[in-house]
Amino acid sequence: MAQPIAGIQKGCALECRGVTYRLPSGTALVSDLNLTVARGETLVLLGRSGSGKTTTLKLFNRLLEPSDGEIFIAGRPSSAWDPIQLRRGIGYVIQDAGLFPHWSVERNVALVPQLEHWPEERIRARVKEMLELVGLPPAEFATRRPSELSGGQRQRVGVARALAADQPILLMDEPFGALDPVTRAELQREFRVLASRLEKTIVFVTHDVREALFLGTRIALLAGGRLAGVHAREEFLNATEPEVRAFVASLQLSRGDEEVR
């Protein structure tokens, strides 16, 4: 088993207290955000483009620093963490995976263990384990380049990379957004199983309500940089906030309601 990285314990929580993020020009992308992510849950940040979802996510791993308010990671203010150590304890998956094109799949997955100076054999064993976990047989995929993979396979490698050092926290920014519907559904199903098994604290950004309902234990709806409401998955469809109603209505315009329940 991997040791906790940078002292981030398993099953820790994340919290935003009065967090505002402003651009140098003064425009606020996120305003007065109060939000808690409980240990082991998958919190979905749902919202339209430009609602501040990605900004919020980047505040958690200190790719951005809040202009006001504070973020707590495992009970400690984010500003008290060393940003590099903090990020190594937080898995990060983005759209198109962001794999290093000049590295093999194996080396991509080994990134954080390597940064953390794990012994060579342990890294090799871990990479193998991770590739199997995400459904890519190591014998076939380990030595490939990202350019030799399909979109879905790349995204699987992205997930394997984010899990490789057994990071207790996982941040995912529309990880399945660029995939075709069939592959997306497949990855969503597998990811749900994985999430329930791994006991990670996950923050998942999407603009797709159906994905939010399928993966989230709770759903936080962002609109114009503000929190419009946080609901458990079961309550979301009956919520009364107008922003939530708008999203639910968009769901009813399309088909496939039974899949939602």
Place this chain on the structure above:
Amino acid sequence: MNWYDFLLRNRGEVLERTAEHIGLVAAAMAIALAIGLPLGIALVRRVTLQRWVLAVANVVQTIPSLALFGFLIPVPWIGGVGASTAIVALALYALLPILRNTCTGITGVDAAVIESARGMGMTPQQVLWQVELPLAAPVLLAGIRVATVISVGITTIAAAIGAGGLGVFIFRGVAMVNNQVILAGAIPAALLAVLADFGLGVVQRRLATR
């Protein structure tokens, strides 16, 4: 007497001048790389400053080479007649393609790749050495290739200020009105440029398909 008879008969001096020529190019490229690479890397995220520095390098590039040699001769320390002045001028010419390609090469690296590198906990140094520079390498090398070929060409003119090199034959041949002497300098110089271009091209393609 044919030009290659002349070449064969004087192969001692031809080789010596060729070595001199390569030495001038190598020295100038070493200086241009030592300045251009770090400066280019430092300028990647300073957009305004980058524009100014590239504009200045661009102006230097447009100065005719003989005029630039002329400008440098009266400058104390580096100036005077001889190889050192020529090397400074050649380095100045090589600087622009190296600077420009360092900047554009690193700027052109996929933003998502850099973001995930930072997000996974790589230090800025690790991002630079393990991600940005390897991915920018083909573009960087294209700049080095252009700079090298330009240097090989301009070095022939450096003979005019007593720096040596294959240009010595060309100027001597012009003065003697002797085509054989001209060609004894011109042909090896042209070959050198073609070889440098081809060799670095092969390396560049190998980097690009890696």
